[in-house]
Amino acid sequence: MLAGLGLGLSLIVAIGAQNAFVLRQGLRREHVAAVVAVCAASDVVLVLAGVGGTGAVLERVPWLVTAVRVAGAVFLAGYAVLAARRALRPTALAAQAGGSRAGLGAVVGTALALTWLNPHVYLDTVLLLGSVAGARGADRWWFAVGACTASLVWFTGLGFGARALRPVFARPAAWRVLDGVIAVVMAALAVSLLVGAG
Structure with missing residues (x-):
């Protein structure tokens, strides 16, 4: 279980599209519980699928991973x-700071897309975690419990812990920097996915 917790955290803590979105929603205090629930529940489903043997199926259908990459x-x-638009256009940022909130459906849809359209989730969570868990024989489900716990702890801490950074983000300039970083991370990930799909 501790091995699953450690590997799960090592795979999930790295900055990526999903983590950047959870952090942003936590800072905005906008549908945080729903975002945390979607991300954590999705991870649990993916971990259990990997431990249950879905990784072996994905290895036999490589075109599916390519389609998800694109x-x-x-x-x-x-x-x-x-x-990038929010970072470069203060008017867009001002409208956002003025209290306009995204609807729950849009936020949940974005969280689902950032999770399920990310091929790294399948490569890391399903294939890698699944194969490491499979090597543990009968203890693989305890390994899965540890990996699922890592996801629950991480997303809960990131989403609800983001409020501690609110004083830093009281200034519009800080939001512009955050959105600039998010734009660069997302663009870099998009390029890496296309290169990997080629």
């Missing part, structure tokens, strides 16, 4: 453009 790259590129 779809994920297109989505991330679009999200990068939106983040």
Whole structure:
């Protein structure tokens, strides 16, 4: 279980599209519980699928991973453009700071897309975690419990812990920097996905 917790955290803590989105929603205090629930529950499903043997199926259908790579790259590129627009146009940022909130459906849809259209989720969570867990024989389900716990702890801490950074983000300039970083991360991930799909 501790091995699963450690590997799960090592795979999930790295900055990526999903983590950047959870952090941003936590800072905005906008549908945080829903975002945390979607991300954590999705991870649990993916971990259990990997431990249950779905990774072996994915290895036999490589075109499926390629299709997810391309779809994920297109989505991330679009999200990068939106983040860059917020960073470069103070008027867009001012409208956002003025209290306009995204609807729950849009936020949940974005969280689902950032999770399920990310091929790294399948490569890391399903294939890698699944194969490491499979090597543990009968203890693989305890390993899965540890990996699932890592996801629950991480997303809860990131989403609800982001409020501690609110004083830093009281200034519009800090939001512009965050959105600039998010735009760069999303664009870089989109490019890496397209390169990997080639």
